[in-house]
Amino acid sequence: MAPKVLISDKLSPTAVDIFKNRGIEVTYEPDLGKDKDKLAEMIGQFDGLAIRSATKVTDKLLEKADNLKVIGRAGIGVDNVDVPTATKKGVIVMNTPFGNSITTAEHAIAMMFAVARQIPAADVSTQAGKWEKNKFMGTEITSKTLGVIGCGNIGSIVAARGIGLSMRVVAFDPFLSVDRALELGVEKVELDELFRRADVITMHTPLTEKTRNIVDAAAIAKMKDGVIIINCARGGLVVEEDLRAALDSGKVAGAGVDVFVEEPAKDNVLFGAPNLVCTPHLGAATSEAQENVALQVAEQMADYLLTGAVTNALNMPSISAEEAPRLTPFAKLAEQLGSFAGQLTESGLKGVRLEYEGDVAEMNTRALTSAALTGLMRPLLQDVNAVSAPAIARERGINVEEVRREQRGAYENYIRLTVITERQERSVAGTVFTDGKPRVIQVKGINMEAELGTHMLYVTNEDKPGFIGRLGTTLGEAGVNIATFNLGRDTRGGEAICLVEIDEPASQDVLKAVNALPLVTQVKALAF
Numbered sequence: 001m002a003p004k005v006l007i008s009d010k011l012s013p014t015a016v017d018i019f020k021n022r023g024i025e026v027t028y029e030p031d032l033g034k035d036k037d038k039l040a041e042m043i044g045q046f047d048g049l050a051i052r053s054a055t056k057v058t059d060k061l062l063e064k065a066d067n068l069k070v071i072g073r074a075g076i077g078v079d080n081v082d083v084p085t086a087t088k089k090g091v092i093v094m095n096t097p098f099g100n101s102i103t104t105a106e107h108a109i110a111m112m113f114a115v116a117r118q119i120p121a122a123d124v125s126t127q128a129g130k131w132e133k134n135k136f137m138g139t140e141i142t143s144k145t146l147g148v149i150g151c152g153n154i155g156s157i158v159a160a161r162g163i164g165l166s167m168r169v170v171a172f173d174p175f176l177s178v179d180r181a182l183e184l185g186v187e188k189v190e191l192d193e194l195f196r197r198a199d200v201i202t203m204h205t206p207l208t209e210k211t212r213n214i215v216d217a218a219a220i221a222k223m224k225d226g227v228i229i230i231n232c233a234r235g236g237l238v239v240e241e242d243l244r245a246a247l248d249s250g251k252v253a254g255a256g257v258d259v260f261v262e263e264p265a266k267d268n269v270l271f272g273a274p275n276l277v278c279t280p281h282l283g284a285a286t287s288e289a290q291e292n293v294a295l296q297v298a299e300q301m302a303d304y305l306l307t308g309a310v311t312n313a314l315n316m317p318s319i320s321a322e323e324a325p326r327l328t329p330f331a332k333l334a335e336q337l338g339s340f341a342g343q344l345t346e347s348g349l350k351g352v353r354l355e356y357e358g359d360v361a362e363m364n365t366r367a368l369t370s371a372a373l374t375g376l377m378r379p380l381l382q383d384v385n386a387v388s389a390p391a392i393a394r395e396r397g398i399n400v401e402e403v404r405r406e407q408r409g410a411y412e413n414y415i416r417l418t419v420i421t422e423r424q425e426r427s428v429a430g431t432v433f434t435d436g437k438p439r440v441i442q443v444k445g446i447n448m449e450a451e452l453g454t455h456m457l458y459v460t461n462e463d464k465p466g467f468i469g470r471l472g473t474t475l476g477e478a479g480v481n482i483a484t485f486n487l488g489r490d491t492r493g494g495e496a497i498c499l500v501e502i503d504e505p506a507s508q509d510v511l512k513a514v515n516a517l518p519l520v521t522q523v524k525a526l527a528f
Contacts, residue, residue, distance in 0.1 A: 003069075003305040005048035008033040008055045011074055012294035015050070022302040024048075040064045048072065048301045051080070059085040070304050072297040075100060075284055076153075077234065078314060079207065087315040087388045094300050094313050097153055099293035100284035105157035107283045108202050108232040109165075111256030114277045115228050116141055116200075118254070121275070139228070139253070142166045147198025149214065150205030150233065151176045151186065158202055159186050170194050173205075195222040200230065207234035217242040226253040232283045235259040240269050247273040258283050310367075316387050317366035330360055330415070331371040333430050333438035335386075336452050336528055337417040338375025340428050340440065343526050344458065345376075351399035351420035352376060358407035358414055360432075365402055372417055373400065411441065446497050448488030453501035456526040462519040463489045463496040470517055471498065478510045495521075 002025045007016065010030040019026040027046070032039050033055030043049065043065045050072045051057065057071055062085050071081060073095040086093050114120060117138035125132050146162040148155045151173040162169045169186040172194045181188040191214075194201070201223070205211050215229065216239040229252055231238050240261060246252040247270075254275035260268055263281060270276055284293070296312075303309040308328065309321035319327060334354075354372055356365050373389035384392055393400055399420075407414075416429035429442040440450045457475075461467055468487070475482060481503040489496040506514075506525040514523045 003047040004045060004067075005050060005301060005305070006032070006042065006046040007050040008039060009050075009052035009074075010054075011050060011052065011297075012291050014291065015074075015294040015298035018295060018298035019302060022306060024302055024305060036061070043068065048305055050074065050297055050301060053077070053080055055080065057081040057086070062086060062089055062091065065089070065091070070094060070301055072301040074293040074297040076104075077206070079234075083314055084391075087391055090387045092304065092310060092313045092316045092387055094297065094304075094311065096293040096296040096300070097312055099296045100286075100289035101153040101157055103286045103289035104154050104232055104283040105161060105204075107258060107279075107285075108154075108158050108204070108230050108256075109161050111230050111232060111258065111277060111279070112141070112200055112202065112228065115230070115254035115256045115275060118275060120277050139226075141200075143168070144199040145170060145197050147172070147194040147201040148186070149173075149191070149194065149201065149203045150211075151181075151184065152204065154233075155202075155204035156184055158204060159184055167200075170197055192222060195219055196224070198227065199224060200228045202230040203233045203237050205233055205237065207236045212236050213239050215239065215243070217245070220246045220251060223251070225251060228252070228254050228256075230256040232256070232258040235261040235263060244269050244273050247276060250274075315391070317364060317370060319364055319367050323364055327363055327367060329432045329436045329438060330363060330368055330413070331386075333432055334368040334372040334415055334417075335375035336438055337415060337428050337430050337440070338372040339378065339528055340375075340443075340452070340526065341417055341419045341426065342376040342379040344426065344524060345379075345419055345421060349376075349396075349398055349419065349421055351401065352393070353401045353403065353416075353418040353420065355403040355405070355416040355418070356414075357405050357409070357416075358412045360413040360415060361404035361406070365404060368415070369400065369402055372415075376417070376419070414441075416442070440499070443488065443497050443499075444495075446488040446490050446495070448486055448497060448499065450486035450499045451484065451501075452499075452526075452528045453483055454528060455502050455505050456528065457498075457500040457502060457506055457514070458522075458524045458526050459498040459500070459514060459520060460522045461496050461498065461517075462521070463491075463493050464519050467496075467517070467519050468498075471500075471514065474513050474517060475500070475502070475510070478507075478513060480504070480506065480510055 004025045005019050007028045016026055016028050040061055047067055048070045052074050059082050068091050070092045076097050078095055081093055083093050118136045122136040144167055146167040146169045148159050148171040151171040159169045163185050170189045171186045172191045176188055214237050256277045258279045259281055300311045303321050307321050308324040310316050310319040354369050370386045370389055373393050374386045377384045411431045413431050416427055418427040430438055430440045432438050483501040486499040511523055
């Protein structure tokens with residue numbers, strides 16, 4: 001059955017064609033995002049939701065989205081999506097971080113020139129026939145210092161354009177490495193130094209609790225007299241009342257504002273301030289950018305729904321279309337190993353170590369680790385999924401460690417999962433053979449080979465003669481049919497493990513009967 005996608009905001013018709021050409025059933029309702037009640041009625045039947053900024057994906061909407069697998073935001077900002085709730089429900093949230101980077105960067109540069117040369121006010125004056133040539137004295141940009149707050153996709157383009165305009169560029173970004181700064185040709189500085197040195201300050205950072213109100217009265221007081229401030233990123237980065245006061249006093253010589261705390265901004269404290277240039281959130285508003293982000297989000301969503309490829313997701317490791325088919329059996333193995341360990345773990349979970357050996361170590365291990373954590377935590381938290389598992393592990397303080405190394409043993413590919421609890425460490429390991437089927441090859445250091453079925457019995461016992469016969473008889477008398485039988489031991493006469501695949505789930509009576517057998521130390525029913 002073909003996946004179904006709903007487009008609830010205005011998107012390029014080419015995006016609709018991409019979905020159709022890929023064999024996806026698409027419903028195009030460009031005004032539906034404004035009608036939250038009707039959207040809530042319809043959302044349950046769709047696998048994917050493609051949006052821009054008008055649609056608000058709230059926790060209440062997600063409650064109705066029983067079949068939803070992916071949300072695609074044509075653009076960068078996902079302020080209108082409840083990402084934590086989507087993550088808990090296993091819904092991947094994608095954006096298109098590169099589609100409008102150039103357009104937004106160019107708008108910031110355009111705003112800088114517009115403010116520096118007072119172009120909008122001069123235009124109004126000239127068209128009114130005033131010819132006030134002496135009134136509009138501008139500021140030269142060449143050789144001035146440009147301060148870039150946030151040097152990611154957009155900020156780095158702005159920095160490059162600034163350098164091209166013969167400006168000195170200083171940048172504040174906690175994630176900007178020294179090597180990357182050298183590559184860009186910018187000087188990495190702390191925020192207070194940027195405020196102190198910059199003639200023009202431009203912001204290109206998302207709105208988070210750390211960046212909210214990053215430019216307030218205290219920050220403005222640290223800036224040069226006559227500084228120019230540009231915000232084409234997010235409303236809320238600047239305290240609007242403080243900026244208005246600084247414009248009125250002349251501390252800030254001019255400002256270019258494309259984004260506001262409340263949008264649409266039809267009445268704002270900034271309006272009417274001297275040398276203020278405002279635009280209605282036009283950062284991404286070029287025909288090229290609108291087309292680019294629409295096409296990108298359609299391709300990304302189609303890839304995920306059809307092949308499992310994950311691109312530009314905010315809450316899931318990326319998986320390319322090329323690696324998705326090869327990764328699938330290893331993801332199944334990782335989840336089974338996690339599930340195996342999770343069903344046997346009874347004390348508090350402190351950490352997880354995943355060792356990838358051989359060819360699998362060169363694969364996308366972040367995605368495999370997500371699968372392993374899903375299996376591990378699902379016995380304790382039923383609604384956990386590959387999207388939410390890493391976030392839940394972080395929230396609960398579970399330390400997750402990955403180790404990757406070249407092949408050392410007999411297996412070309414090998415994954416070992418070790419669970420660290422308050423009492424002990426336990427490990428289980430597996431591989432994928434050429435038939436594409438996952439196998440468990442080691443449990444608690446004991447070698448064995450077992451394909452995990454839907455219903456399994458896990459039995460640990462002393463390695464003594466007669467035990468296997470008694471176990472088989474006990475199961476037979478209880479009417480339990482054995483599908484496969486797998487054995488392993490550490491030493492002759494030492495600890496042994498028995499993994500038995502059975503046709504139906506084992507009842508409590510069967511578990512009690514097996515547990516009562518001589519030599520048995522533990523019995524558990526497992527389900528996969």
